[in-house]
Amino acid sequence: MSDNSVFPHPVYKDTVLAPLFEGAKAHHVDAFRRINQAHLVMLVEEGILPQSTGHKLATALRAIDEEVDVQSLTYTGEVEDxxxxxxxxxxxxxxxxxxxxxxxxxxxxxxxxxxxxLGLQKRADELIRSLYSLVQAMHETAAREKETLIVAYTHGQPAQPSTFGHYLLAASEVLLRDLDRLMLARHQIEKCPMGAAAITTSGFPISRTYIAELLGFEAPLENAYGCIASVDYITGLYSAIKLIFVHLGRVIQDFQFWSAFEVGQLYVPNALVQISSIMPQKRNPVPIEHMRHLCSVTAGRCDMMVNTMHNTPFTDMNDSEGEVQQAGYATFESGGRAIDLLAAFIPALSINEERVAKTSDAACITITELADTLVREESISFRQAHEIAAATAKKVIADGKSLAEAYEDFHAAFEKMTERDTHLNEAAYRKAVSARHFVNVRKRFGGPAPVAIEDSLERQIAHFDQLKTEFEHIQTRKNNANQMREKAFDALLNNRGE
Incomplete structure (x- = not known):
């Protein structure tokens, strides 16, 4: 029978304190070391502790770093954490x-x-670097594939021709907006809580700004109560991360659909295909499935973090601390794997042009441009042009032939609607219903024509460069802070103050 008057109770030790200690060993030792150094430097700098005391504490802290093998320790309950x-x-x-x-x-x-x-900063920065590699892969592939025709689908049905480059720029445009949101959330973990103490700051003349600077933060978080009670730095960051993986998951799902045998417009190379153990004809692009489930797992872990904060009191509480934070770090592991795989996957893909052409013909996906051409060339209303195009497409599909071969059907539909002959000869008709022409005339802002793709890519690269510059400034500040803190701490080691 355990002694209920002695802390910790064995079950509490095993179920709470020991796992927390293991988590601190795995994730937070360096952060505690940096905080101890920065706080000590600040106390001496502000005259709260004498130089001699600072020297002794610095010497002891350095000895602990060198002499205590934290990773080999097993939690015994002799200390709380x-x-x-x-x-x-x-x-x-x-x-x-x-x-x-x-x-x-x-x-x-x-x-x-x-x-x-500090732990979230490190992991968010690793995630951001991986996302930068993904954006770059998307941009490079979009430039390479700016003229590669695809069938664009709406409601699961063939809709209109576009290009693979146009599609990828749509996805990267979303990803850049997601990075904007992530960087905004990243800024909220750039405010330092140190100096808030338990909840109300301190009667000692501390410099909260200086310790924030020594730790590489942008500034101290102002309200001391909020420093230990607010969790928006958690909910904001994980909400921003969730959106990334929700949105990437939709693109990955398209890859699954496009690579299906019945659609077949996306070719996944052998290096990213697994075979069946029993069916020799199978080519299984299973990396798509792994990316999809990794994105879902990551989004679910983000929800776990946000939902854990729901209906908790606005004060210091364990619901937002060690065990929860450590569980949240798995988000970055699964998310990083998904992004790294996707960044390698996208450049390896190619479009099956023969299947694209066959589907384009079978589904009459260029018929919209025929209607547009009639409005421009025949001076009829779009509604009339739409009905002529619809009648042509209906006859083509019923006869199972190519739209390009249906000039006579078009001619008949035009005469029936307008009671006159068309100005379009067969060559002009064939041009109007070609997929290449369809794409090339759509050179408006944001369209799929090569010139529009080039303009869009240029704007996205400028946006991307702005994000990278902002990120580099953060990293420079952190590197400078590390050097400043280590120099100040070394000065304490070397100056006995006697």
Whole structure:
């Protein structure tokens, strides 16, 4: 029978504290180290601790880094968590009074949220870099395929001709907007909670701006209550990430449909195809299925994070802390895998031009341009032109022949509707119903014609470059902060203050 007066209860130790300790070992040791260094430098710089105390604490912290193999530790319950492990190690080296000086004007509350933000920054940045590779792959493939005809589908049915480049630019345009949202959410984890302490800041003359700068944050998060109570940095980030994978999942689903035997307009190369163990004729493009389920898993993990925050109190609480944060990190693992695979998959694809042509003919998908041509060339209303085109398409489909071969059917439909002869000869008719002509005349802003594709790609690249520049500025600030913090900490190590 366990002693209920002694903390921790064995079951609580095994079900809560031990998993949290393992999570801290896996994810947060470096963040705690950086926070300890930055906080100590700030305390000495602001005159809250003397130089001599700062030197002793810095020396002990460095010794802990060098002497304690954290990854080999097994949780025993002797200390509550990783924070108290470090404090216990400081006490061994310095005694309780001096060791406790490091915790002046701070709390596990502001430390924890700072740790989590640092962890999310690192993972968000890795995700953003992967997304940049995906955008680049989309852009390069769109440029290569700007004249490659495809059948565009609406409501699951062949609709109109377009190009693979046009399709990919539609997808990358969405992805760039998703990156805008992600970068906006990324900025919300650039505000530092340190200095909020438990909930109300401190009576000590701390510099919240300086510790934020030492940790590479953009600025301190202002309201101290909000520093430990608000979770919008979690819900905002995971909501932005979810949208990316919801939207990419739709493109991946199109690839599944396009590569089906009955459609067959998308060819997946052998390096990305698996065979059947029993059916020798099968070519299974299963990477599509893996990407689809990885996107769904990632979106579900984002929902888990947002939903966990639902109906929680607006205060410090474990619902938004260690165990939840560690569970959320799996989002970046599954999401990163999906993006890396998609970035390799898209450039490897090709379009089966023969199947595109066959479907285009069979489904009369250029018929809209015939109607448009009649409006321009015959000076009739679009409604009249639409009915002539519809009658032509109906006869072509019923007879199972190519639209290009249906000039006589068109001629008859035109005479019946207008009671006169058409100005279009057979050559002009054939041009009007060709897929290439259909695409080339649609050179308006955002259209599929090569000139429109080139203009769209140029604008997207400019947008992309702007995002990359913004991201590089963040990374430069963080690198500079790391150098500044390490230099200031080394100065404490080297200056005894005596």
């Amino acid at each position: 990783y924070f108290f492990l470090v404090e216990a190690e400081l006490k061994k080296r310095l005694g309780p009074d001096l060791a406790g000086a490091l915790h002046t004007a701070r709390s596990r509350n502001d430390m924890d949220h700072t740790v989590f933000k």
